[in-house]
Amino acid sequence: MCNIASERVLMQVPILDLKAQYATYKDEAIQAISEVCESQLFALGPAVAELEEKIAAYCGCKYAIGVSSGTDALLVSLMALEMKPDDEVITTPFTFFSTASSIARLGAKPVFVDVDTGSYNIDPSRIEEKITEKTRVIIPVHLFGQVAQMKPIVGIAKRYNLAVIEDAAQAIGAMQDGIKCGNFGDLGCFSFYPSKNLGGFGDGGLVTTNSETLTEKVKILHDHGQAPQYFYKTIGGNFRLDSIQAAVLTVKLKYLDRWNEKRRQNAAFYDNIFANSPVKVPKIDSNNVSNYYQYTVTVPERDQLQKYLAENKIGSAIFYPKPLHLQDCFSELSYKEGDFPVAERLCKEVLSLPVYPELTTNQIEYVAKTILKFYGID
Numbered sequence: 227m228c229n230i231a232s233e234r235v236l237m238q239v240p241i242l243d244l245k246a247q248y249a250t251y252k253d254e255a256i257q258a259i260s261e262v263c264e265s266q267l268f269a270l271g272p273a274v275a276e277l278e279e280k281i282a283a284y285c286g287c288k289y290a291i292g293v294s295s296g297t298d299a300l301l302v303s304l305m306a307l308e309m310k311p312d313d314e315v316i317t318t319p320f321t322f323f324s325t326a327s328s329i330a331r332l333g334a335k336p337v338f339v340d341v342d343t344g345s346y347n348i349d350p351s352r353i354e355e356k357i358t359e360k361t362r363v364i365i366p367v368h369l370f371g372q373v374a375q376m377k378p379i380v381g382i383a384k385r386y387n388l389a390v391i392e393d394a395a396q397a398i399g400a401m402q403d404g405i406k407c408g409n410f411g412d413l414g415c416f417s418f419y420p421s422k423n424l425g426g427f428g429d430g431g432l433v434t435t436n437s438e439t440l441t442e443k444v445k446i447l448h449d450h451g452q453a454p455q456y457f458y459k460t461i462g463g464n465f466r467l468d469s470i471q472a473a474v475l476t477v478k479l480k481y482l483d484r485w486n487e488k489r490r491q492n493a494a495f496y497d498n499i500f501a502n503s504p505v506k507v508p509k510i511d512s513n514n515v516s517n518y519y520q521y522t523v524t525v526p527e528r529d530q531l532q533k534y535l536a537e538n539k540i541g542s543a544i545f546y547p548k549p550l551h552l553q554d555c556f557s558e559l560s561y562k563e564g565d566f567p568v569a570e571r572l573c574k575e576v577l578s579l580p581v582y583p584e585l586t587t588n589q590i591e592y593v594a595k596t597i598l599k600f601y602g603i604d
Contacts, residue, residue, distance in 0.1 A: 338551045535600075
């Protein structure tokens, strides 16, 4: 390995540059925030209703309900399905914590299924063997912006009369067979955390569905369970989306397809440079269009490579360093190392590289060539 830091002036490439993106829509965002401030309608106001209508149209769903975060989108969706203690929910161990914690918070049991080695998403061929008389829901995760293979998952759910919640927190705008995510299951859950492809100025989330009944349940539950006001037949939560967040997201939504396309172009540039190298690039299923929330490769000597990149002023991230089934908080589930070998291996090999839309060609080339230098490839 050689140290390119001594060979030339280093270029800085952060893992994400939100300031560069903000400069492109700043005036519109400030105007939208100002309008909310002038209206003084900060909760469940017209700005939220406008975003819900536009996201529903964008995703091709009948209904969308803004909520306080992607985590709360999952939680309120499970509540709408009337999850009870000891109910079981099948999901993946290779995902962000919220996917499983939302299940556990309701007293239900996460049941993990290993992932596909290529897509990193839940392996549909392994789901059926985990179904018991207590199974109520399947939560596939569209990890890193690629939709899980929904046809077999939905097929299994129908055979066993199970509900499906899409964890689409990372995947807004991603498609499978020409259909945007959020349409395949009974409910779809999105996150507007600032780092997401469509990110707000703080926390935010949204639930999509094509069911009028589930829409009404989510609407009631996300506002404490009241219907009408101050009358409660069920216990909900304070899961409302703030109007200021909705206003900003409505401004940014019109740029989303452009930003997602630029991410795909950046990913293709990486793919080309990494061909025939030790870097294993993301595998996008042939019927999918990814939004590339993350460009996540698998590499040998991952931790050493990440340190080397940092020395050369290149940002990177590990999503995720430890699978959920081995986390201390889930020890009572009695999983052990070796139960899900693909997920466990990925946690030791994955590395996410900068892929945000504002990256320049020179920056991408610098990142990729620095990685190849690490492996002794000029």
